[in-house]
Amino acid sequence: MKLKKPNLNSHTILLLITIALFIVLYCLGCILYGKKGFTHLQTFLNILITNAGLICIACGMTCVMLTAGIDISVGGLVAMDCMMLAVGMNKGIPAPVMVLLVILTGLVFGVMQGFFVGYLQIQPFIVSMAGMFFTRGMTAVISTDQVSITQESSPLYYAWANYKLKLPFGGYVNNKGVYNAPYIRINVVIALIVLAVIFFMLRHTRFGRSLYAVGGNEQSAAMMGLNVKSVKLRAYILSSFLCSIGGICFSLNTMSGSVQQALGLEMDAISSAVIGGTLLTGGVGNVIGSFFGVLINGTISSIVKTNGKLASSWPNILTAALLFLFIVVQSVFAAIRSKKAR
Amino acid sequence: MTFPGVKALDRVDFTLRKGEIHALMGENGAGKSTLIKCLTGINDFEQGEIHLDGIEEPVRNHSTKDAQEVGISTVYQEVNLCPNLSVAENLFIGREPLTGIGTIDRKTYTERAQKIMDELGVVVDVTRNLEYYSLAIQQMVAIARAVDMDCKVLILDEPTSSLDDEEVEKLFNVMRMLKSKGVGIIFVTHFLDQVYAVCDRITVLRNGKLVGEYPIVDLPRLKLVAAMMGKEFDDLQSIKSDENNVTYDELEISARGLGHTGTIKPFDLDIHKGEVIGVGGLLGSGRSELARAIYGADKANSGTLKVNNKEVKINQPIDAMNLGMGMLPDDRKAEGIIEDLSVRENIMLALQSKNGIFKLMTRAQQNELADKYISLLSIKTPNRETLVKQLSGGNQQKVILARWLATNPDFLILDEPTRGIDVGTKTEIQKLVLELSKEGKSIMFISSEIAEMLRTCTRMIIMRDGEKVDELSDDLTEENIMKSIAGGDKK
Numbered sequence: 148m149k150l151k152k153p154n155l156n157s158h159t160i161l162l163l164i165t166i167a168l169f170i171v172l173y174c175l176g177c178i179l180y181g182k183k184g185f186t187h188l189q190t191f192l193n194i195l196i197t198n199a200g201l202i203c204i205a206c207g208m209t210c211v212m213l214t215a216g217i218d219i220s221v222g223g224l225v226a227m228d229c230m231m232l233a234v235g236m237n238k239g240i241p242a243p244v245m246v247l248l249v250i251l252t253g254l255v256f257g258v259m260q261g262f263f264v265g266y267l268q269i270q271p272f273i274v275s276m277a278g279m280f281f282t283r284g285m286t287a288v289i290s291t292d293q294v295s296i297t298q299e300s301s302p303l304y305y306a307w308a309n310y311k312l313k314l315p316f317g318g319y320v321n322n323k324g325v326y327n328a329p330y331i332r333i334n335v336v337i338a339l340i341v342l343a344v345i346f347f348m349l350r351h352t353r354f355g356r357s358l359y360a361v362g363g364n365e366q367s368a369a370m371m372g373l374n375v376k377s378v379k380l381r382a383y384i385l386s387s388f389l390c391s392i393g394g395i396c397f398s399l400n401t402m403s404g405s406v407q408q409a410l411g412l413e414m415d416a417i418s419s420a421v422i423g424g425t426l427l428t429g430g431v432g433n434v435i436g437s438f439f440g441v442l443i444n445g446t447i448s449s450i451v452k453t454n455g456k457l458a459s460s461w462p463n464i465l466t467a468a469l470l471f472l473f474i475v476v477q478s479v480f481a482a483i484r485s486k487k488a489r
Numbered sequence: 490m491t492f493p494g495v496k497a498l499d500r501v502d503f504t505l506r507k508g509e510i511h512a513l514m515g516e517n518g519a520g521k522s523t524l525i526k527c528l529t530g531i532n533d534f535e536q537g538e539i540h541l542d543g544i545e546e547p548v549r550n551h552s553t554k555d556a557q558e559v560g561i562s563t564v565y566q567e568v569n570l571c572p573n574l575s576v577a578e579n580l581f582i583g584r585e586p587l588t589g590i591g592t593i594d595r596k597t598y599t600e601r602a603q604k605i606m607d608e609l610g611v612v613v614d615v616t617r618n619l620e621y622y623s624l625a626i627q628q629m630v631a632i633a634r635a636v637d638m639d640c641k642v643l644i645l646d647e648p649t650s651s652l653d654d655e656e657v658e659k660l661f662n663v664m665r666m667l668k669s670k671g672v673g674i675i676f677v678t679h680f681l682d683q684v685y686a687v688c689d690r691i692t693v694l695r696n697g698k699l700v701g702e703y704p705i706v707d708l709p710r711l712k713l714v715a716a717m718m719g720k721e722f723d724d725l726q727s728i729k730s731d732e733n734n735v736t737y738d739e740l741e742i743s744a745r746g747l748g749h750t751g752t753i754k755p756f757d758l759d760i761h762k763g764e765v766i767g768v769g770g771l772l773g774s775g776r777s778e779l780a781r782a783i784y785g786a787d788k789a790n791s792g793t794l795k796v797n798n799k800e801v802k803i804n805q806p807i808d809a810m811n812l813g814m815g816m817l818p819d820d821r822k823a824e825g826i827i828e829d830l831s832v833r834e835n836i837m838l839a840l841q842s843k844n845g846i847f848k849l850m851t852r853a854q855q856n857e858l859a860d861k862y863i864s865l866l867s868i869k870t871p872n873r874e875t876l877v878k879q880l881s882g883g884n885q886q887k888v889i890l891a892r893w894l895a896t897n898p899d900f901l902i903l904d905e906p907t908r909g910i911d912v913g914t915k916t917e918i919q920k921l922v923l924e925l926s927k928e929g930k931s932i933m934f935i936s937s938e939i940a941e942m943l944r945t946c947t948r949m950i951i952m953r954d955g956e957k958v959d960e961l962s963d964d965l966t967e968e969n970i971m972k973s974i975a976g977g978d979k980k
Contacts, residue, residue, distance in 0.1 A: 351592040353585060356574070360582050363571030370569040371634070372554040373583045430573035 158431050161424040164476065165439045168469075172446045180453045188317035188329045190453075194445035199334035200225065200397030201415055201444075205423075205437040206345040207389030208416040213349075213358040214382050215365070215429025216264060216271035220278030221390045222412035224256060226405070227282045228394025233294035233404030236301035243303075246395060253391025254384060256282075261383030265376040271383075279413070287406045295403045307333055308399045334396035341392060345434045358382060362429025418466055419444055422473050443469065498523045500537070501699045503692055505642060505673040507542070510664055512684045512705075513677045514717055515694035515911070521677050522881075524694070525644055529556040529563050542641070560641035562634075564648050568627040570634075572620035577602035579619050580634050605633050609663055625656045632660065636667060643667060644675045649683060653771070661687050679911060681710055693717055714912055739763075741900055741931040744783065746792030752778040755791050756957035758950065760900065760933065765926045767946030768935040770974055775955040776935045777819055780902045783933075784816045785809045796900075810843045815893035817886075819904035819935070826885050828878035832870050833859035835877050835888050840895045862891035866921065883910035890918070894925075901925065902933045907941060919945050939970050 176185045184190060195202075204221050211218045228249045235245040256278065263274040298305040311330035318328040349355035357378045360368040369375045397409065421427065422443055423436025447469075448462045498520045505511050515521050526532040528539065530550025538547035541559055550556040553563070570579045578585075580602045585593040602615040611629045619627055628648060635643055645664075649657050664674055664687055676688060684691065684705075691708055693700040693716045700716050708716070739762040748755035753775045760766050768776045781787040783794065785803035793800055796812050803809050806816070827835055836859050837850070844850075850858075859873040866887045870880055877885055886906060893901055903922070907915040922932055922945050936942050942949060943965065951959040951973040959973040 347592075351595070353583070353587075353593060356578060356582060356585070356593065359574055360571045360578075363573035364569070367569040367571050368582075370553050370563075370565070371571075371579075371582055372552075372557050374554070430571065 158424060158433075161473075161477065161480065162433060162436045162439075165423050165436055165443070165473075169439050169443050169446065172443060172450070176446060176450045176453070180450065183453050185449075185453055187319055188314075189327070190449065192314075192329055192331050192335070194442060194449055195335045195338070196332050197400060197448075198441050198445045199332075199338035200393040200395075200400065201412065201419065201441050202338040202438060203341045203389045203393030203396055204412065205416045205419045205441050206341055206434045207386035207393070208413075209420045209423070209425050209432050209434050209437045210345065210349070210358055210389075211271070211382050211386045212417075212420055212425050212427060213362045213429055213432050214379055215362045215427075216379065216382065217417065217427070218260070218275045218278075218383065218386045218390075219272065219413040219417075220256075220260065220275040220282055221386070221393075221416055222409045222414075223279040223282030223286070224253065224387060224390045225394040225397050225409040225412055226407075227286045227289070228253070228391055229398045229401065229408050230286045230289045230294065230404035230406075232304075232395070232398045233296050233402075234290050236296045236304055237294060239300075241303070242301050242307070245304075249395060250388065250391045253387045253394070257384035257387025258380070260387060261380035264383055265379035283406070286404075286408075290404065291406060293403060293405045296398075297402075304399075305402075308402055312336065332399065334399045337392060337396055341389060342434055342438055345389070349434065354378070354381060359430055362431075364430075415441075415444060418470055422469055424473075424477075426477065498527065498534070499697045501694065501697070503699075504702065505675060506690075507641075507673055508668050508671045509689045510668055510674045510676055510687050512688040512691045513675055513694070514684065514691055514713065515700075519694040519717070519911075520697040521694055522646070523697070525563065525646055525675070525677070528642075529553055529561055529644065557638055557640070560639070561644065562636075562638050562640035562642070563644040563646060564628070564631045564635050566647035568624065568631055570619055570627060570631055572618065572627075574619060575616050576606070576613055576619055576622070576630055577615040579630055580605065580615070580637060584638075605637055606630075609633055609636075610659055625652045628652060629656070629660070632663065636663065640672060642673050642675065644677075646677045647679065649678055649680060657683065681713065681912075684713075685710070717912065740798060741796070742783065743795040743798070744792060745794075747782055747789045747794055748791045749778065749782045749787045749789050750791075752787055752955060753782055754956045758783075758957070760931050762899075762931055763926050763929045764948065765922060765932045765934055765946045767942035767949035768933060768952060769939065769942060769949050769970055770952030771937075774952040774974075775957075776952050777904050778955065779950075779952060779957065780816060780904055780933060780935060783809070784814060784902060786816070807842065810839065810896065810898075813897075813899035814902070815839065815896055815898035815900070816902040817889055817893060817904055817906055819908065826877055826889060829876060831874045831876055832863065832868065832880070832888055833873040836862055836891045836895055839892045843896050858895055862894060865894075866891055867917065883914040886910055886918075887914070890921075898930065900931045900933070902935070904935045905937065906934070907936065907938070915941070939967050943967060943970075 173191070179185070204225070208218060208221065231249055231252070232245050235248070236242065260274050260278050263269045264271045296304055296308075310333055312332065313328040313330045315328075318326055320326050349358065357368070357373050360371070360373055361375050361378050365375055368378075398404070401408065419440030420432065420437045421440070423432070423438070423440035425432025425437060444462070444466060447465045451457045451459065451461045501520065501524060503524060513521050513524070523532060527534045528550070530552050533551070539549065541548050544559060548559055550559070550561070556563070571582070574582065577599045581598045586597045588594045599615055606613050606615060609629060609632075611626060611633070613622060613626060613630075619630065622630075632645070632648065648660065652660065664676070667674060676684070678684060688705055690702065690704055691713065692702045693713070695717060740759055741762045741764075742758070742760040744756065744758040746755040746757065756779065768779060770776050778787065782789045783803075785805050785808055788804055794803060795801065801808075801812060803812070809816070827838070833855055837855055841850070856873065862868070863870060863873060868880075868887045868891065869884050877888055880888065890906065906918055919941065922934060926932055934942060934945055946965070948960065948962040949965060949970060950957055951961065951970065953974065961969060961973065
């Protein structure tokens with residue numbers, strides 16, 4: 148018998164590149180802005196807090212992209228979720244009821260998109276574009292104002308949003324001599340649970356593997372007896388469901404609803420997934436990669452913010468450069484592989 | 490079941506007994522694929538019934554999953570697996586063993602997968618992704634998958650077209666093993682040798698109708714071919730013209746030291762006007778690579794090439810096209826045909842790109858040209874606007890051939906033009922090659938079938954391990970060619 152080599156295929160290498168890139172970027176931030184507090188654990192945790200919603204959404208997006216689909220309705224859905232929560236709280240509806248309502252809306256919305264994509268076989272881009280316009284429109288129908296959630300409108304929700312989960316390590320003493328313990332918020336806990344559950348689901352459940360199979364070769368998947376339509380339907384339900392959870396995480400961070408909220412969030416989710424090694428053509432990808440994709444985007448924003456002088460357009464340009472880099476790396480790997488196969 | 494314009498299957502009876510290997514034969518478009526698709530639930534059928542042993546009701550499958558549940562599994566010519574999943578996953582997807590908490594039991598199915606592949610005598614690491622392995626291994630995985638599903642009926646739809654002899658023998662062993670276990674096997678192939686090697690019984694279809702069912706001993710080759718073609722067997726040996734000793738003196742192509750690093754070692758080659766030159770060798774010996782180097786698909790990085798005694802530089806295929814070359818690639822699905830375009834559009838493609846985008850052809854001109862080639866090559870299509878994907882494999886091949894003929898090339902490279910198509914169409918294509926050469930066109934004919942090249946070529950070059958090793962012209966016999974391909978000491 149031959150010695151077993153570690154299964155290092157090009158996808159694993161891509162994931163490692165993503166993780167390495169995150170570490171390099173973060174170290175860069177620490178070196179440049181160490182004095183401004185970048186080295187504190189809290190800076191990293193703040194990236195998590197700000198992007199908790201995006202992590203959930205990117206997980207859902209990854210699942211859809213694995214089936215070679217796409218869901219660009221997520222930005223609109225998040226805006227609608229935030230607006231529903233904000234208006235609902237201000238009307239005095241209890242927070243748990245609103246949260247359930249938002250999740251239910253997400254599920255119904257996902258069933259519709261999934262039905263159109265899976266069973267009516269309409270292009271996912273078109274379906275979710277319609278979904279995007281619909282959700283943006285509905286947000287404005289609910290309210291065109293900027294609605295905030297305050298302590299008066301919902302003490303419970305306010306308490307959730309401001310709850311600090313203190314960590315027992317990594318604190319620092321500030322210049323006034325007060326010890327600051329690092330903390331995360333509830334939305335980070337939710338996001339990390341989502342990440343772990345989806346990671347596990349993709350690796351260890353039939354549904355998870357079906358997503359890969361459908362994206363790898365849809366016709367083959369059907370021939371092998373998988374119900375492709377149902378797999379797609381469930382993928383879109385999952386995406387919208389996770390998007391609603393992400394919307395709640397997002398709302399817990401912003402505590403407001405507005406028509407202009409979460410503009411372009413779908414693109415952030417897609418770019419995170421792509422930087423994390425998910426292929427738009429389907430069948431390849433992992434939520435861990437997408438998680439690091441989100442972190443990379445978050446780190447770039449954080450560096451630009453800490454600098455304070457750079458224009459806010461810099462994160463976009465850097466993300467563009469990164470996306471470009473990753474697409475080039477991916478196609479180089481693809482070229483090497485097809486040469487080997489020849 | 491009907492296809493556009495043609496009734497694909499017309500009241501066909503087919504019986505498969507337990508523990509037999511049953512060949513399903515017929516020309517392209519005879520209805521073999523359609524019959525299989527009806528059995529496996531991919532296509533619905535309008536009349537008739539399917540009965541299976543042990544099931545009282547007539548069976549009607551609506552999906553491959555239904556078919557698998559009643560014990561009908563299929564392995565297709567094109568591998569229908571997911572390249573991005575591991576071998577083990579491809580074997581078990583959709584029916585993975587589950588653990589107590591409902592997750593898939595990776596350890597168990599990996600072990601089982603390794604055992605299955607070991608039993609079949611295929612050396613693989615089942616945890617590796619499928620795309621890592623050759624097409625032949627992928628095919629074996631597909632068969633392993635079907636076999637492991639406890640099928641009662643196994644349908645093999647041209648499973649051998651991408652396998653080499655040794656792999657075919659392995660497959661046959663597996664088939665015989667299954668047969669002894671009582672599995673009924675439907676075997677579709679174009680290779681007559683293989684039919685006589687393993688099958689017990691033959692059913693012949695023609696134009697969607699049943700010709701007959703015969704025990705193998707009652708149907709010798711000639712009768713089988715006659716039954717498939719529906720006419721007295723046109724003796725293939727006779728198509729080669731008697732003017733065998735024509736001498737060619739005008740050079741069309743002359744290569745000196747042409748090579749492409751990594752795919753083909755430098756070679757010298759002269760091709761005369763009006764000559765049909767064969768390229769023989771095993772799969773992967775550099776036959777296609779030789780053609781690709783001349784045609785510029787792999788840019789040659791050594792040597793010189795003369796066309797019509799003028800030295801030329803070919804950097805990409807369009808240069809070759811402008812010099813009057815054409816190439817029919819061996820993988821028609823990936824490199825040749827554009828399935829979602831019509832027959833007319835597919836025929837126009839090469840001519841259009843040769844002319845450039847500014848020289849548009851009127852629709853009337855296009856129609857005229859398309860019709861001309863449809864009738865010239867007798868392409869079986871309802872009309873010229875039918876999408877190519879609706880045609881059968883042999884007819885798709887003719888469409889690509891028409892595409893290159895439309896550019897009126899002086900030198901045409903045909904890479905495996907007859908693979909996967911039936912005997913009748915094969916003969917037609919061989920005849921066409923000879924006719925073209927009479928018109929003064931030079932043709933390079935690449936094929937795995939020696940008999941076919943003996944019929945068409947006047948000279949052959951032999952490839953081995955990426956190198957041109959021999960050139961045969963006077964002593965062109967099957968024995969000599971075999972010896973040369975096999976290598977070792979000659980005579």
